[in-house]
Amino acid sequence: MHPGAPMPSASRGAVIALPFRWSAPHILLMIAGVLLMAAAIHFVLGRLRLWRDRAVLEERQRLALEMHDTLAQSFAGIGFQLQAMRDELRLSESLRIQADTALEMVRRGHEEAKRSIAALRPGLSGSSGMADALRREAERLSNGGALAIRASIDGQARHLPLNVADTFFRIGQEAISNSIRHAGATRMDISLHFGKDDVALLVKDDGSGFELNAQHQGFGICGMAKRADRIGALFALSSGAGKGTTVTVTAHLSSRPTLPEHARRAVKYLLRTGIHTS
Ligand SMILES: Nc1ncnc2c1ncn2[C@@H]1O[C@H](COP(=O)(O)OP(=O)(O)OP(=O)(O)O)[C@@H](O)[C@H]1O
Ligand SMILES: [Mg+2]
Structure with a gap:
């Protein structure tokens, strides 16, 4: 365009809108908004998790009561009746053996029902709740015998997710039951790290x-390994003739993001997707 030429009409007209530019107050406002949003999300997620866990625990308590009043009571009644019949009837040797087998099956069934009821008990998610519940389980199974039982927690204790708490309790129950039934131990240590x-x-x-390469008949060890596998935990059993036994299960704990962590992630995301100042 030469110097004397008229200006294009757009240049001569009034400015309707300037292009948007990010300024410091804008950025501060944006960060405050993001922090507020992160706080709201954090709060809502926390509430949802709490409601879900509470509903699950209430349902479990109802189930535990129902199982106690039906299944466990029935096993106790059947066992009582069978024992009375066995003691009072003049049974042949073969019938006596059959009655003893039936009594043993009822006893195992009753024991299993009690174990399931104990596993439904609320309060296992707290680390001290878990350690105490396992110690009580060991005391119950050892029946006041000479076994010295110790339960301990070390490290920074945290709340356990429900699936981890359930799996740990079930594996703990089986490991304790194995020690009491097979080991003839004088001492048992139950610890959470x-x-x-x-x-x-x-x-x-x-x-x-026991020798680990020996053939094992029971379902216990196999079941412990499967339970751990189901939640992505590591299962290890170390033992040897005359050396005692240690069962270990290790689960990953994803740390629940805190409010500053939510906010930090949100700000990082915004910076990555591009806020440009000029
Ligand atoms: N803590 C232990 N001390 C000594 N021996 C053990 C111990 N744990 C397991 N065993 C041996 O390993 C075997 C297999 O254990 P597992 O728990 O799989 O089966 P079980 O206890 O015999 O039967 P189930 O668990 O099905 O009632 C046991 O029979 C026992 O010989
Ligand atoms: Mg077993």
Whole structure:
């Protein structure tokens, strides 16, 4: 365009809108908004988790009561009747053996029902609740015998997610039951170890131990490994004749993001997707 030429009409007209530019107050406002949003999301997610866990625990308590009043009571009644029949009837040797087998099956069924009821008990998610519940389980199974039972927690104790608490309790129950039934131990240590982002349960006895390559008939060890696998936890059993046995299960604990962490992630995301100042 030469110097004398008229200006294009757009240049001569009034300015309707300037292009938007990010300024410091805008950015501060935006950050405050993001922090507020993160706080709201954090609060709502926390509430939802709480409501869901509370509903699950209430349902479990109802189930535990129902199982106690039906299943466990029936096993106790059947066992009582069978025992009376066995003692009072003049049974042949073969019938006596059959009656004893039936009584043993009822006893195991009753024991299993009690174990399931104990596993439904609320309060396992707290680390001290878990350690106490396992110690009580060991005391109940050892029936006031000479076994010295110790339960401990170390590291920074945290709340356990429901699936981890359930799995640890079930594995703990089986490891304790094995020690009491097979090890002839004098001492049992039940411990929970909290690491930076994992938690481990150890059940250790000083009993007879066993050769790991031997053929094992029961479902217990296999079941413990399967339960751990189902939640992505690591299962380990170390034993040897005369060396005692240690069962270890280790689960990853994803740390629940805190409010500053939510906010930090939100700001990082915005910076990555591009706020440009000029
Ligand atoms: N803590 C232990 N001390 C000594 N021996 C053990 C211990 N734990 C397991 N065992 C041995 O390993 C075997 C297999 O254990 P597992 O729990 O799989 O089956 P079980 O206890 O015999 O039967 P189930 O668990 O099905 O009632 C046991 O029979 C026992 O010989
Ligand atoms: Mg077993």
